[in-house]
Amino acid sequence: MLRVGVMVSGGGTNLQAILDAIDNGTVTNVQIAVVISNNPGAYALERARNHGIPAVCISPKEYGSREDFNKALLAGVDSYGLDLIVLAGFLVKIPEEMTRRYERRIINIHPSLIPSFCGVGYYGLKVHEAALERGVKVTGATVHYVDSGMDTGPIILQKAVEVLDGDTPEVLQRRVMEQAEWVILPKAIDMIANMALSDGC
Numbered sequence: 001m002l003r004v005g006v007m008v009s010g011g012g013t014n015l016q017a018i019l020d021a022i023d024n025g026t027v028t029n030v031q032i033a034v035v036i037s038n039n040p041g042a043y044a045l046e047r048a049r050n051h052g053i054p055a056v057c058i059s060p061k062e063y064g065s066r067e068d069f070n071k072a073l074l075a076g077v078d079s080y081g082l083d084l085i086v087l088a089g090f091l092v093k094i095p096e097e098m099t100r101r102y103e104r105r106i107i108n109i110h111p112s113l114i115p116s117f118c119g120v121g122y123y124g125l126k127v128h129e130a131a132l133e134r135g136v137k138v139t140g141a142t143v144h145y146v147d148s149g150m151d152t153g154p155i156i157l158q159k160a161v162e163v164l165d166g167d168t169p170e171v172l173q174r175r176v177m178e179q180a181e182w183v184i185l186p187k188a189i190d191m192i193a194n195m196a197l198s199d200g201c
């Protein structure tokens, strides 16, 4: 069983997609050991609790400096003995020490086809606003490993989604979630869990 920690900042629809995929057997050999958020008001924490999964908040507001917050975040993550960390709408930059310690063990979902519309400043709705502004006809989502850069790690899966006439950022965001994010994030986790098993890990 792969011990997975999911890190979230908001509504947690990607977390829900993972939980549903585990419940219906699409994702196997995975146990969600903890859900961690930087935001005490994140509805994702509620989703975790409803599922009987430990839900933990580590908020930067409770620490005097970024360095102290980063230390607390890393200590929190370490304490769960995780094999894989999934960033499912976690909108905080991962401390470099954590990307080093968990090399190839952190994955992220990003709501565009990387390398388009990614990097500093591109998150959530902003990504879809930028895609519509540029007038692209196809967008999508990417699951990638997390390294010390912003959305720069090796790509695991991508799925394209059509942009339609009259799309608003909200409408496009929803289509990208439904057609791409909620499909490829669970799929990537399942691939990693079952690859790890066949490796004898």
Ligand code: GAR
Pocket (backbone or CB within 6 Å): 008, 009, 010, 011, 012, 013, 014, 015, 044, 088, 089, 090, 091, 109, 110, 111, 122, 123, 124, 127, 177, 181
């Ligand atoms: C998702 O669209 C995810 O791809 C995005 O935040 C949203 C979280 O939604 N992440 C990023 O933009 C990361 N750069 P959710 O809380 O409903 O899963």
